[in-house]
Amino acid sequence: MQFSRMIKTLLVALSLMLSLAVAPAFAQQDAPAGHEGVPSVKGTQAPALPGSGGFWSAQSQTESVPLSFHQLRDKVQATDPELSAGQKHELLRNALYEHNILALAWGVALALSVTIYLILDGADLGAGIISLFYGDDQTRGAIMASMAGTWDANETWLVVAGGILFGGFPFIYGSVFHYLMLPLMVMLLGIMLRAVSLEFHHHAARSQRFWGLGFAAGSLVVAFIIGAAGGAVLDGVQLTPRDVTYAGGGTVLEFTGGVFDFISPFSIWTGIVGVITSVFAGALYLRARFVHDSPVRTDMKDWVNGSFIALVIASLITLAWIWLRFPWAAEKWTGPWIWGWGVIAAWILFTLWNIWDSTQREKDVAAMVWYAVMTGSSLGAMALTVYPWLVPGTWTVYDAADPSLSLVGFTVAMGGFIPVILIYNWYQIWVFRDRLSALGAYDHH
Amino acid sequence: MARIDFALITSLHIIYPPLTIGLSLLIFFSEWRWLRTDQEKWYRLTRFFEKLFIINFGAGVATGVTMEMAFGILFGPFSTAAGPVFGHMLGFETITAFMYEAGFVGLMIFGWHKIGRRMHLFATFNVALASLLSAFWIVAANSWMQSPAGVKMVGGQFLVGNWLEIIFNPDSMTAIPHMIVACLELSLFFVAAVSAWQLLKQRNVAVFAPALRLVLPVMLIVAAGQIWIGDSLGRTVAHEQPAALAAMEGHFKTDNPDGSPNTKWNVVMWPNADKSDTVWAFGIPHVLSVLEDHKWVSRVPGLDQFKPENRPPVVVPFYSFRVMVAIGFALFGVSAWGLWLLLRGRLANRKISDFENRWFLRAVLASAFLPYLAIWTGWWTREVARQPWVVYGLMTVHDGRSQLSAAAEVVWFIGFAIFSFGVLFATAYFLFKVIAKGPDMETKIPRERDEDHQSLGTLPPIETAADAQ
Incomplete structure (x- = not known):
């Protein structure tokens, strides 16, 4: 049975992604914000901190940054006369250790939900972009019908990522979203257009063409913006400190730049890469979704081959660009772990070869699974490159995290519900697994 | 401007979720009846209202995602400061309710004939449960902004002190029931109005007359309960947010000039420019004390107790509060009328077929829009009366x-106004279209062990497309 194999492969892929993402936890000692280290700097200046004599020293740290977790604990503990210096040290060490582990766990959860979103919805977006090239409403309707049962569950991973970011990393939510205002706004309009187009397309009679086009155009816009926003985040963001009086008072970092600051040649390029990747994923998806002799599936053969080559070329260009543009990436790749990066690169090449091999041997589902593994591995590798930063040069995972993270909150959210969500996501894909037996727009549910 | 932007986004979002929440419960009930009794009418009702449900659901998701992002974009400092508390609650909502709901909605809508009847009922149950959870988290988060409890304030951030105090803050204890009952009330009136419209057109009387007869007694209980919960919420607000209450009631002077407590309750009034007194007002003595404290004479703090810069706007909370309360009583009246007709047997299928009680059906139809207005005015009251605070x-x-x-x-x-109104218009258009078309009375009813994995929906065969050319 093709599908039981698919389950196995997917499980292997997921555990692989997980281990890739968790690996940094063991390499924590040399991280700038490790529990033995000094608090890292927020802001875009170089990580040299004036007067950083260890986080439990009584002297206050730089005043231009918000009171970070380290400084907070510092103040709390320094004012308690009952404790000896050694006890304070021990308490803080434990508290900080717990905080860092939790922050990292939330960071992994964030990376995981973004990855799952990109894998699942990437195919839907790509299929939408491809439907731009089918002028007849029948085919476009069939493409839309193929994802009718699953698209909203796929899209909710994006909302989950948003929720994790808001609650777990409020500093990023409050400042970086402001920087990304324009792309996020356009993306939202695109997502809304897609959502309502899918819902309304089959209720409409005369306006079917309009909703079909809305769906296709919305998909294109969303794919481009996700890529561009990713590039813009890699570019980093300039934040300025501002003193506030509410909630105990302190200094917060704010974005004060312009609406168009996110635009750079690099972010435009990553937007284009986003579209290319989505088209490839969409073509793979459509090949797996339609019956063997349908015209759509036949057409998709050329699409798959073409977009695969485009994707490989685009990835190489992106890689070279990152290498030249971001010293932190080049340093890490050529650092002491160079052999590790070599292994990762070899693994990604291996997955690429498997995708190509599966497509040429008409193994549609296997190709999709290998694509998911490839995407997961590439994103995981990128996350490792950026680590310990969440937003390069601005926020590390540890500093961006909510200072009052608690194990209870994490366990409730992640331990209980994520597995349940994964199970019913799977059940849903299973229920709607069949290839579309015919072409045409569905008229009712 | 950010406030107007956000007001627009929230006002155009709040249209959809209440119907989603209430209707999912009613659909679950109807589907459960179908499984128990095996009567066709329950199946047709389930499928029909499910179609309306999904149109509304899509619009709710689209506008809801916008809202979540809008916090970060329009209210960045608030998101940073309150993220550990407020953001976490929205995150909990996303994971425990939103994802959960979206996962099962697909099965509920497209799963017919593919999964067993019991499995389908389970999917519907989960959609209803998840939407209730969702309402719980969202209103709890909003209530925390009204009565912020259980937090430590350090370094410009609200940090979690005690989750139980945060979630079960004083305001949420009454606001959550108020909202959930409002959702149910709205959905009951929605179902009643759709049924009444079909009955006025004399269509499918055998399906919709029983539906109407069933919802009428529930409507009466819910409408009465809502008035009672609303009163409790009013007293919670009086206790937690005296300034908000003073604005809602247009209560400016705590004491009369002679030193006795001012207990006058303004029915209508207009405030002066600096919000220190009314320009003109018509009020009744003692009613204010009775409403807020359930006592004949008591001192209710007026707006003169607050610094001028901390006084909320008065006109919007005052009048929207009155509209909401008036609607609450109007809905109670319509339900009472319906129950009276019902008890006298005047809503039997035969009577309706004879075009009796058309005025009652028209009244039900007209009152379908009232709960929407009540929810709008209720939220305006709540949000505007909290000003100038975002966290009270x-x-x-x-x-x-x-x-x-x-x-x-x-x-x-401008972008969101165009888009949101576009979504609103399209949603309304398709809702009316499906209602006008009426339930599908022909298609096959799913039987146990009859699942079909061959096609998704009803796709015309490929030959038709080729033959047509």
Whole structure:
């Protein structure tokens, strides 16, 4: 049975992604914000901190940054006369250790939900972009019908990522979203257009063409913006400190730049890469979704081959660009772990070869699974490159995290519900697994 | 401007979720009846209202995602400060309710004939449960902004002190039931109005007359309960947010000139420019004390107890509060009328077929729009009366909003206004279209062990497309 194999492969892929993402936890000692280290700097200046004599020293740290977790604990503990210096040290060490582990766990959860979103919805977006090239409403309707049962569950991973970011990393939510205002706004309009187009397309009679086009155009816009926003985040963001009086008072970092600051040649390029990747994923998806002799599936053969080559070329260009543009990436790749990066690169090449091999041997589902593994591995590798930063040069995972993270909150959210969500996501894909037996727009549910 | 932007986004979002929440419960009930009794009418009702449900659901998701993002973009400092508390609650909502719901909605809508009947009922149950959970988290988060409890304030952030105090804050204990009952009330009136419309057109009387007869007694209980819960919420607000209550009641002077407590309850009034007194007013003595304290004479703090810069706007809370309360009683009246007709047997299928009680059906139809208006005015009351605070007493809206350029705000506003109204228009259009078409009375009813994995929906065969050319 093709599908039981698919389950196995997917499980292997997921555990692989997980281990890739968790690996940094063991390499924590040399991280700038490790529990033995000094608090890292927020802001875009170089990580040299004036007067950083260890986080439990009584002297206050730089005043231009918000009171970070380290400084907070510092103040709390320094004012308690009952404790000896050694006890304070021990308490803080434990508290900080717990905080860092939790922050990292939330960071992994964030990376995981973004990855799952990109894998699942990437195919839907790509299929939408491809439907731009089918002028007849029948085919476009069939493409839309193929994802009718699953698209909203796929899209909710994006909302989950948003929720994790808001609650777990409020500093990023409050400042970086402001920087990304324009792309996020356009993306939202695109997502809304897609959502309502899918819902309304089959209720409409005369306006079917309009909703079909809305769906296709919305998909294109969303794919481009996700890529561009990713590039813009890699570019980093300039934040300025501002003193506030509410909630105990302190200094917060704010974005004060312009609406168009996110635009750079690099972010435009990553937007284009986003579209290319989505088209490839969409073509793979459509090949797996339609019956063997349908015209759509036949057409998709050329699409798959073409977009695969485009994707490989685009990835190489992106890689070279990152290498030249971001010293932190080049340093890490050529650092002491160079052999590790070599292994990762070899693994990604291996997955690429498997995708190509599966497509040429008409193994549609296997190709999709290998694509998911490839995407997961590439994103995981990128996350490792950026680590310990969440937003390069601005926020590390540890500093961006909510200072009052608690194990209870994490366990409730992640331990209980994520597995349940994964199970019913799977059940849903299973229920709607069949290839579309015919072409045409569905008229009712 | 950020406030207007956000008001627009929230006002156009709140239209959809209440119907989603209430209707999912009613659909679950109807499907459960179908499984128990195996009567066709329950199946047809389930499928029909499910179609309306999904149109509404899509619009709710689209506008809801916008809202979540809008916090970060329009209210960046608020998001940073309150993220550990407020953001976490929205995150909990996303994971425990939103994802959960979206996962099962697909099965519920497209799963017919593919999964067993019991499995389908389970899917519907989960959709209803998840939407209730969702309402719980969202209103709890909003209530925390009204009565912020259980937090430590350090370094410009609200940090979690005690989750139980945060979630079960004083306001949420009454606000959550108020909202959930409002959702149910809205959905009951929605179902009643759709049924009444079909009955006025004399269509499918055998399906819709029983539906109407069933919802009428429930409507009466719910409408009465809502008035009672609303009263409790009013007293919670009086206790937690005296300034908000004073604005809602247009209560300016705590004491009369002679020193006795001012217990006058204004029916209508207009405030002066600096919100220190009314320009004109018509009020009844003692009613205010009775309403807020359930006592004949008691001292209710007026707006003169607050610094002028901390006084909320008065006109919007005052009048929207009155509209909401009036609607609450009007809905109670319509339900009581219906129950009276029902008890006298005047809503039997035969009577309806004879065009009796058309005025009652028209009244039900007309009152379908009232719960929407009540929810709108209720939220306006709640949000405007909290001004100038975004977190009551702790953080002002001015501190919480992002420093956006005027141009950016205008672009945002126009973009979303066009889009949101487009979604609203399209949703309404398709809702009316499906209602006008009526339930599908022909298609096959699913039987146990009859699942079919061959096709998705009803796709015309490929030959038809080729033959047509």
